[in-house]
Amino acid sequence: MSFEVIIVGSGPAGVSAALELSDKNVLILDVGFSAPQHTFDLEQNLYDLKKHAADLSPAILGEQFESLHNLFSFYLSPKLKSPLMRFVTKDWQQLCPLNATEFEGVLSFAEGGLSNAWGGGVYRFTDSDLVDFPIKAADLHPFYDRLTAEIGVCGSDDDLTSFFGSTTGLLPPVDLDRMSSELLRRYAKKKQFFSRRGIYIGKPRLAVLTKAVGERQAYDYYGLEFFKPNISGIYNSAYTLKELKKRPNITYRSGFLVQKYIETPDGVRVLARNLTTGAVEEFYARKLVLGAGMINTSKIVLVSNDDYSTHLSLLDNAVSFTPFVAPRLIGAAIEKRFFAGVQLNVIFCRDKSAAPIQGSFYGINGILRSDLLIDLPLSIKGNRIAAKYLTPALGVLQLFYPDSPSPNSYLKINSKGEVVIKCQRQELDPLEGHFISAFRRLGFYSWPSLIKYPAPGNSFHYAGSLPMKSQPQSRYETSANGLLFNSRHVYVVDSSNFPALPSKNHTFTIMANSMRIAHSLKRELES
Amino acid sequence: MNDRSPGLQLDPAKPLVEERLRLEVEFFYRRIFDSPLPEEVREKYVAANLMLCNSRVNLSAIRLDLIMQRSLDVEALEFVLRRRNPQNILTIKLLIIHYLTEARSSYFDFFVNESNRPVSAFAELTFHCFRSLYKLAKGRYLLWRYNVV
Numbered sequence: 001m002s003f004e005v006i007i008v009g010s011g012p013a014g015v016s017a018a019l020e021l022s023d024k025n026v027l028i029l030d031v032g033f034s035a036p037q038h039t040f041d042l043e044q045n046l047y048d049l050k051k052h053a054a055d056l057s058p059a060i061l062g063e064q065f066e067s068l069h070n071l072f073s074f075y076l077s078p079k080l081k082s083p084l085m086r087f088v089t090k091d092w093q094q095l096c097p098l099n100a101t102e103f104e105g106v107l108s109f110a111e112g113g114l115s116n117a118w119g120g121g122v123y124r125f126t127d128s129d130l131v132d133f134p135i136k137a138a139d140l141h142p143f144y145d146r147l148t149a150e151i152g153v154c155g156s157d158d159d160l161t162s163f164f165g166s167t168t169g170l171l172p173p174v175d176l177d178r179m180s181s182e183l184l185r186r187y188a189k190k191k192q193f194f195s196r197r198g199i200y201i202g203k204p205r206l207a208v209l210t211k212a213v214g215e216r217q218a219y220d221y222y223g224l225e226f227f228k229p230n231i232s233g234i235y236n237s238a239y240t241l242k243e244l245k246k247r248p249n250i251t252y253r254s255g256f257l258v259q260k261y262i263e264t265p266d267g268v269r270v271l272a273r274n275l276t277t278g279a280v281e282e283f284y285a286r287k288l289v290l291g292a293g294m295i296n297t298s299k300i301v302l303v304s305n306d307d308y309s310t311h312l313s314l315l316d317n318a319v320s321f322t323p324f325v326a327p328r329l330i331g332a333a334i335e336k337r338f339f340a341g342v343q344l345n346v347i348f349c350r351d352k353s354a355a356p357i358q359g360s361f362y363g364i365n366g367i368l369r370s371d372l373l374i375d376l377p378l379s380i381k382g383n384r385i386a387a388k389y390l391t392p393a394l395g396v397l398q399l400f401y402p403d404s405p406s407p408n409s410y411l412k413i414n415s416k417g418e419v420v421i422k423c424q425r426q427e428l429d430p431l432e433g434h435f436i437s438a439f440r441r442l443g444f445y446s447w448p449s450l451i452k453y454p455a456p457g458n459s460f461h462y463a464g465s466l467p468m469k470s471q472p473q474s475r476y477e478t479s480a481n482g483l484l485f486n487s488r489h490v491y492v493v494d495s496s497n498f499p500a501l502p503s504k505n506h507t508f509t510i511m512a513n514s515m516r517i518a519h520s521l522k523r524e525l526e527s
Numbered sequence: 528m529n530d531r532s533p534g535l536q537l538d539p540a541k542p543l544v545e546e547r548l549r550l551e552v553e554f555f556y557r558r559i560f561d562s563p564l565p566e567e568v569r570e571k572y573v574a575a576n577l578m579l580c581n582s583r584v585n586l587s588a589i590r591l592d593l594i595m596q597r598s599l600d601v602e603a604l605e606f607v608l609r610r611r612n613p614q615n616i617l618t619i620k621l622l623i624i625h626y627l628t629e630a631r632s633s634y635f636d637f638f639v640n641e642s643n644r645p646v647s648a649f650a651e652l653t654f655h656c657f658r659s660l661y662k663l664a665k666g667r668y669l670l671w672r673y674n675v676v
Contacts, residue, residue, distance in 0.1 A: 047639060047641075050629075050630075050632065050635055050638075050639065051632055051635045051639075052632060053632055054631065054632050054633075055567065055630060055631050055632070056630045056631070056632075057571065057627065057630035057631070060630055061626055061627070061630050064578060065574075065575045065578055065579055067626060068575060068579055068622075068623060068626055071579070071614075071619045071622055071623065072579045072580070072619070328645075330645060330648050330649060330652070331640065331643065331644045331645035331646070331647065331648025331649065332640075332643055332645065333640060333641055333642050333643045333644075334639055334640055334641060368626065368629055369625075369629055369638040369639075370622060370625040370626045370629050370638075373622060373625055374609070374613050374618065374622065377659075378606075378655055378656065378659040379602050379603070379605070379606040379655070379658065379659040379662040379663070380559060380602055380605055380606065380609075380618075380621050380625075381559060381602055381655065381658075382652075382655030382656070382658060382659045382662075384625065384637065384638065385651050385652060385655050386652060386655065387638065388637070388638055388639060388640050389640055389644075389648035389651065389652060390652075391640075392640075
């Protein structure tokens, strides 16, 4: 079978490239696990369901007790462990085994990849974020604009606009919950205090529909993000894939795990294992676009080069979680209409020319109370009471720290076919204390002993193994147009090609950059 | 709390492990929720334990049989053990019960507050802060007094 382009992966990178190349003869190869079919009636808000459904355990705990995963195994975020969301990380340890120390990342082989479980944050990189990149923000702008129209992005023009860029095409912002509205209202009165400390707070940019767009409904405020896959109002790449499948030039083949490629003078042979038969099948195209996610893409490139010794750089946003309590909301009635994702963004930036540090503030209304019991400081009965009354008053600030290449964080492959990852904890210049002290002015309190620093990998933001350079010099570098060094046909479009990892959630930039690379590839195919 | 529970006799007709789990959940539940255990929760607890207790869990690290035989204060012991190791088997088992009950509408009010009650919330939380201190001291004593771990 011969195609003009083969794209590997259907996550944000893969579908964005496919969108740009959709008038070419394109094959998308993907493992492509899809969301499970279910018969649960989840057409009410979370709390009405919990109140009226006699036993929700099949839907929220699972027939196999999937939601109890963290009691018995490695940590999975509440979203990834819930039964209807388990397809997102299904079989990843078999399909891409990791041999990792101090790295707790996960991979996805689902249609749409990890975007099935993302927070929906879409942030434009500015020139200060792109200092180490061989491209400028202006190179990405047209693609950010197109994606904004394509996927639907909500947000507002506020104190964060100078960090988040153009507001063109934004839908109205998501309705805030009571706690975040209160925080923002108080911040508005104390802006000078915060700006002197380099702290800015505003509404997030989210790939959430606050108005219906095309066939997709507006977000319903049912707060079921942790339990229900494919909520129409929240974008994930599987929606774009669904649209792409309708186009005559696009062929989508799921059930294939791409293992390696072999370049020929005129194109690329791609070898993929058919997961149903176990046989390795061969596909051929003029160009190959790798968008399988940073770890998997790196593995494919290393295997294709038969290289079991080179260390590729691994970047990962270190994260921290700082809980805050707003005492005046203790004992408040639960809000049944709510968005369970990011409510507010915070930026720390003392000097506007420097790359900002970004954080997300969200409530905990959308998770099970039982998930909290292990972290609260009282006896188990006391913790149940605390979870009941504190939930409306508890928020979490998640900070993301930027990362740049270091010899102590790398990935390679070994002869057993495993991806070996060594990822040292970053030495941070922690900002949490700064936020704790500033938020006190807003009536939100926390204590340094409550801050959690999860192991590397928990951000799910990985990057940097095949970095873009203006003049690539090694075989594991790519040009500004994504072309792998010494290659004529292999392009990298996922975050592997990021030379550095800014603090901002990188998904929107992965998509825009992938589209940009695909745009230049398209011109090359036409020339 | 020091009298031996009458429910601790094994039924020889039922598989030993399952029967032990039923006794266990009966014991734990009664001490956490102060009410009779629903049949559905009991059977799901047994199923969850059989399905999930794997080699990563050190079942013998804590002498649950001793806790039940002596009818020790499970809340106090769990609190102390959780502060030492949050992944201990006693905490895991109590959390399973909480997950199973939270999924049931009949327990909605145990977990969710539907009306504005700041005063009673503060009062209950204050009470439980002091109660937790008491449980912590009691748990330490029980650990010292009995060979539970």
